Amino acid sequence: MKTVVLVMAGGKGERFYPASRNNYPKQFLCLLNDDESMIQKTVNRVLPIVDKEDVYILTNILYKDEVKKHLPFVKEENIVLEPSARNTAPAIELGIEKVKEKYEDALIVVLPSDQLIKDEANFLATLKLGIEYASNNDALITIGIKPTEPNTGYGYIKLSDSNKVSKVNKFVEKPNLEKAKEYLNEGDYVWNAGMFIFSLKNIDKAFKTYLPNQYDILSKDTSKFNDVEPISIDYGIMEKANNIYCIKGDFGWDDVGSWLSLERNNVQDKNGNTVLNKDVILLDSTNNIIKGKNNKLIATLGVNDLVVVEDDDVILIAKKDKVSNIKEIIKTLKEEKKDKYI
Amino acid sequence: MKTVVLVMAGGKGERFYPASRNNYPKQFLCLLNDDESMIQKTVNRVLPIVDKEDVYILTNILYKDEVKKHLPFVKEENIVLEPSARNTAPAIELGIEKVKEKYEDALIVVLPSDQLIKDEANFLATLKLGIEYASNNDALITIGIKPTEPNTGYGYIKLSDSNKVSKVNKFVEKPNLEKAKEYLNEGDYVWNAGMFIFSLKNIDKAFKTYLPNQYDILSKDTSKFNDVEPISIDYGIMEKANNIYCIKGDFGWDDVGSWLSLERNNVQDKNGNTVLNKDVILLDSTNNIIKGKNNKLIATLGVNDLVVVEDDDVILIAKKDKVSNIKEIIKTLKEEKKDKYI
Numbered sequence: 001m002k003t004v005v006l007v008m009a010g011g012k013g014e015r016f017y018p019a020s021r022n023n024y025p026k027q028f029l030c031l032l033n034d035d036e037s038m039i040q041k042t043v044n045r046v047l048p049i050v051d052k053e054d055v056y057i058l059t060n061i062l063y064k065d066e067v068k069k070h071l072p073f074v075k076e077e078n079i080v081l082e083p084s085a086r087n088t089a090p091a092i093e094l095g096i097e098k099v100k101e102k103y104e105d106a107l108i109v110v111l112p113s114d115q116l117i118k119d120e121a122n123f124l125a126t127l128k129l130g131i132e133y134a135s136n137n138d139a140l141i142t143i144g145i146k147p148t149e150p151n152t153g154y155g156y157i158k159l160s161d162s163n164k165v166s167k168v169n170k171f172v173e174k175p176n177l178e179k180a181k182e183y184l185n186e187g188d189y190v191w192n193a194g195m196f197i198f199s200l201k202n203i204d205k206a207f208k209t210y211l212p213n214q215y216d217i218l219s220k221d222t223s224k225f226n227d228v229e230p231i232s233i234d235y236g237i238m239e240k241a242n243n244i245y246c247i248k249g250d251f252g253w254d255d256v257g258s259w260l261s262l263e264r265n266n267v268q269d270k271n272g273n274t275v276l277n278k279d280v281i282l283l284d285s286t287n288n289i290i291k292g293k294n295n296k297l298i299a300t301l302g303v304n305d306l307v308v309v310e311d312d313d314v315i316l317i318a319k320k321d322k323v324s325n326i327k328e329i330i331k332t333l334k335e336e337k338k339d340k341y342i
Numbered sequence: 343m344k345t346v347v348l349v350m351a352g353g354k355g356e357r358f359y360p361a362s363r364n365n366y367p368k369q370f371l372c373l374l375n376d377d378e379s380m381i382q383k384t385v386n387r388v389l390p391i392v393d394k395e396d397v398y399i400l401t402n403i404l405y406k407d408e409v410k411k412h413l414p415f416v417k418e419e420n421i422v423l424e425p426s427a428r429n430t431a432p433a434i435e436l437g438i439e440k441v442k443e444k445y446e447d448a449l450i451v452v453l454p455s456d457q458l459i460k461d462e463a464n465f466l467a468t469l470k471l472g473i474e475y476a477s478n479n480d481a482l483i484t485i486g487i488k489p490t491e492p493n494t495g496y497g498y499i500k501l502s503d504s505n506k507v508s509k510v511n512k513f514v515e516k517p518n519l520e521k522a523k524e525y526l527n528e529g530d531y532v533w534n535a536g537m538f539i540f541s542l543k544n545i546d547k548a549f550k551t552y553l554p555n556q557y558d559i560l561s562k563d564t565s566k567f568n569d570v571e572p573i574s575i576d577y578g579i580m581e582k583a584n585n586i587y588c589i590k591g592d593f594g595w596d597d598v599g600s601w602l603s604l605e606r607n608n609v610q611d612k613n614g615n616t617v618l619n620k621d622v623i624l625l626d627s628t629n630n631i632i633k634g635k636n637n638k639l640i641a642t643l644g645v646n647d648l649v650v651v652e653d654d655d656v657i658l659i660a661k662k663d664k665v666s667n668i669k670e671i672i673k674t675l676k677e678e679k680k681d682k683y684i
Contacts, residue, residue, distance in 0.1 A: 018641070279683070281674050284664065297656045297683040299360070299671050302664030303648065308657075314639045315652060317659060322626065322644030329641050332623050341621070341639045 001135055001199070004106045005050045006095040008194070009039055009059040009067060009113035010082050014327045015258045018314035019291065022342055027113040028066050031256055033266055033276050038256070039070050039113040045120050046111065049127060054106075056080055057113075058095045083225050088194070089236040090228045093207050093218050099200060107131045108203060110196040110233075116265055118252025126249045130197035133165045133245070140206060141165065141197040142238060144190025144246045145253045150180035153257060155192040155234065157246055162188070168244040171234055190248055192234065193255070202243070210237045259307045259323050262289050277310075289320070314341055343477055343541070346448045347392045348437040350536070351381055351401040351409060351455040352424050356669045357600045360656035361633065364684055369455040370408050373598055375608050375618050380598070381412050381455040387462050388453065391469060396448075398422055399455075400437045425567050430536070431578040432570045435549050435560050441542060449473045450545060452538040452575075458607055460594025468591045472539035475507045475587065482548060483507065483539040484580060486532025486588045487595045492522035495599060497534040497576065499588055504530070510586040513576055532590055534576065535597070544585070552579045601649045601665050604631050619652075631662070656683055 013026045020026045027039040036044070043055055057067050057074055061081045068079065080098050082091055092110060099106055109127055117123045130141045144157045155174055159166040171192065175183060183189035198206075207215045214228045214236075238244055254265055266274050273282050277292030285300040292298050292310040300308070307323050309316040318326065333342050355368045362368045369381040378386070385397055399409050399416055403423040410421065422440050424433055434452060441448055451469055459465045472483045486499045497516055501508040513534065517525060525531035540548075549557045556570045556578075580586055596607055608616050615624050619634030627642040634640050634652040642650070649665050651658040660668065675684050 018639075279680060281671050281678075281680075283667065283670055283674065292657075295655070297360075297675075297680070298659075299656060300659045301667055301671065302661035303659055306645065306659065308659060310657060313637070314641060315634075315650075315657060317640075317642045317645055317648065317650060319644035325625065325643055328625055329623050329643065332625065333639075336623075338621060338623075338639065 002054055002103060002106045003050050003109060003131055004054045004056065004099050004103070004200075005043075005046050005109045005111060006092065006099075007039065007042055007055065007057045007111055007113045008088065008091065009057050009063065010085060010091055011112075011114065012060075012085075013114075014330050015323075017326050017330055018311040018316050018341070019309055023062055024066065025063070025114075026256070028063075028070060030276075031262060031265065032116070037070050038115070039067070041116065042111055042113045043071055043074070045117060045123065046109070046127070049124055049131075050109070053078070056095050056098060058082065058091050060085060085230070086225065086228055087230040088233040089207075089211060089231045090214055090218065090225065092196075092203070092233055093211075093214060094222055094225060096200065096203055096207070097218055097222050100204070103200060106200045107135055108196075108198055108200055110194075112194045112255075114256065115193065116252075116254040116256055118254070120251070122251035123249070123253075126247055126251060127197065129164065130247050133247075134197045134199050134202070137245075138202060138243050139165070139198070139245045140202060140238065140241055140243055141245045141247060142168070143193055143195040143197070143249045145193045146248055146250045147184050147189065147191055150177060150184045151191065152177055152180050154255075156180075156183050156189045157192050158183075159188045159190065159246055159248070164247065166246050166248070168238075168246050171239045190246065191253075193249070193253060195249075196233070196238075203237075206237050206241055210240050258326075259289055259291075259309065259318075260320060262291070287320075344396055344445055344448045345392050345451060345473055346396045346398065346441050346445070346542075347385075347388050347451045347453060348434065348441075349381065349384055349397065349399045349453055349455045350430065350433065351399050351405065352427060352433055353454075353456065354402075354427075355456075356672050357665075359668050359672055360653040360658050360683070361651055365404055366408065367405070367456075368598070370405075370412060372618075373604060373607065374458070379412050380457070381409070383458065384453055384455045385413055385416070387459060387465065388451070388469070391466055391473075392451070395420070398437050398440060400424065400433050402427060427572070428567065428570055429572040430575040431549075431553060431573045432556055432560065432567065434538075434545070434575055435553075435556060436564055436567060438542060438545055438549070439560055439564050442546070445542060448542045449477055450538075450540055450542055452536075454536045454597075456598065457535070458594075458596040458598055460596070462593070464593040465591070465595075468589055468593060469539065471506065472589050475589075476539045476541050476544070479587075480544060480585050481507070481540070481587045482544060482580065482583055482585055483587045483589060484510070485535055485537035485539070485591045487535045488590055488592045489526050489531065489533055492519060492526045493533065494519055494522050496597075498522075498525050498531045499534050500525075501530045501532065501588055501590070506589065508588050508590070510580075510588050513581045532588065533595075535591070535595060537591075538575070545579075548579050548583055552582045601631055601633075601651070601660075601668075602662060604633070629662075 158169040160169040272287040274289045278294040279297040281299040305320045500511040502511040614629040616631045620636040621639045623641040
């Protein structure tokens with residue numbers, strides 16, 4: 001059976017403002033010190049196990065041109081456009097319906113478009129294991145990430161056993177810190193990273209069973225996409241079906257959740273500064289994160305622990321411990337009717 | 343006798359980097375929240391006492407086009423170009439030689455082009471007093487500024503008496519803090535602000551007497567300007583002649599010596615931020631100085647006591663107590679051969 005990759009690229013995001021915008025979300029950003037965007041990295045890293053013509057990009061209609069610019073080798077017919085944001089279950093079914101036009105059955109790998117993976121060989125080995133398992137079993141597989149810290153920003157998955165491909169005990173919501181510490185200690189919890197592997201037939205059956213209204217609409221006419229209810233694949237299927245399995249992944253995964261994560265994923269200078277800009281002069285300045293557009297000098301003098309981001313029409317200067325409040329800037333811009341900067 | 347104003351606009355400066363540059367020094371900057379540059383303010387404020395055609399701009403040949411842009415009503419023949427920087431004495435004599443082509447005698451007012459004056463009426467009254475005195479006496483007059491603090495950045499002038507027009511006792515170099523405090527307490531010291539008033543005949547005689555080599559060259563052929571020795575008018579004439587008088591000025595003078603002086607000369611928002619930019623969002627941010635080019639949003643989050651300056655090709659972010667080290671940035675740019683940013 002052929003392997004097909006569905007790349008989920010419909011997400012929007014405020015956490016990388018001002019680099020990310022309404023019409024330019026995180027998946028299109030270059031967040032490492034190279035010229036590859038997150039979506040380019042996502043696709044390039046799976047090309048060893050999938051043919052180019054079997055890569056599908058699920059994205060909001062707003063981002064169509066940007067997707068084409070970043071992935072010129074993906075044929076237009078493989079760019080599946082969501083006319084509105086309806087969360088992951090409708091988006092994935094939209095992709096599945098598209099794949100059904102080409103293949104009677106296939107192994108489907110669903111991947112977010114905005115994550116980093118350090119150990120690509122290990123990542124591909126994990127996918128291969130899942131593909132193998134999904135082709136021989138009645139199984140909907142999710143890739144869980146081995147936790148490295150009591151992170152309260154992710155959903156968790158509790159495993160039932162320690163097999164290479166474990167049965168899932170349950171999905172749990174984002175925990176508080178105390179719970180997150182428990183999960184980390186117990187050892188049988190993994191982070192839900194939004195990566196899935198299943199056969200076309202099995203996921204089709206699951207949509208039919210667990211989301212019958214959505215299935216009824218989309219399996220007949222995908223142009224009725226706006227009529228379906230928004231729901232996540234986790235909530236709509238994964239938490240309900242009883243053929244859910246999980247492979248524990250340990251391949252240097254990072255969902256690059258905010259400007260601060262640039263420190264984890266880039267090399268620092270001798271003063272702890274993380275620099276993504278061509279020309280900088282950082283005097284008496286430590287532990288700053290500097291991201292420019294490469295055509296201006298960014299000079300600092302005596303400043304520490306700042307996030308400095310230059311974009312075409314916005315300059316952001318934030319204390320590192322305040323970047324989680326970036327959304328307040330966007331809120332204020334809305335209030336002050338300065339939407340052109342959003 | 344006609345009054346002629348010589349505006350000294352040849353100075354360069356690093357203290358307002360990156361807004362000031364080699365080819366764009368402080369006199370061309372708008373440092374108040376309006377659209378008037380320092381040189382425009384300088385000329386506009388004397389127009390009540392001088393005819394437009396009697397305003398001369400002494401400037402480096404590098405700045406000719408910029409002067410024309412800022413002062414379109416000044417005729418090209420009134421822009422006196424220094425082919426190189428030779429300090430104030432040669433520059434002023436160059437201007438004097440130019441005025442001699444038009445007037446046999448005149449009252450000359452020499453003014454720097456990069457200072458702010460709050461009380462313009464009082465300033466003009468001071469100039470008028472000096473013009474009156476210089477037209478009736480053998481006197482070279484300097485305007486001294488009544489000190490408001492023990493500033494170590496200025497030269498001082500010691501007065502001999504408390505007349506409205508005082509005889510000068512001596513000129514003294516920039517003092518250390520202890521000396522500056524003494525001068526402030528003694529009450530007969532004023533700051534040397536580089537403003538002078540004299541008749542054409544008297545200053546011409548002074549050049550001939552105290553700077554004979556320079557006079558010999560420039561009075562014959564101003565195109566030989568590069569052959570004269572650099573020397574300041576203070577050192578070359580004021581400290582030597584015995585007909586030096588001083589008028590104590592008290593008109594809200596500010597030489598706007600660094601980015602920090604923007605706080606003194608602009609209104610702050612309720613959090614103490616000084617803003618010279620069209621659009622800003624300053625959240626949880628206090629006592630910053632923000633100067634942009636008016637076409638970008640500058641957003642800050644949780645930052646205090648910063649100087650943020652956006653220019654076409656440079657962004658500077660400095661802690662306020664470090665701005666006196668801006669020259670280190672320029673030095674580093676030279677070392678790293680990034681002269682295009684200087």
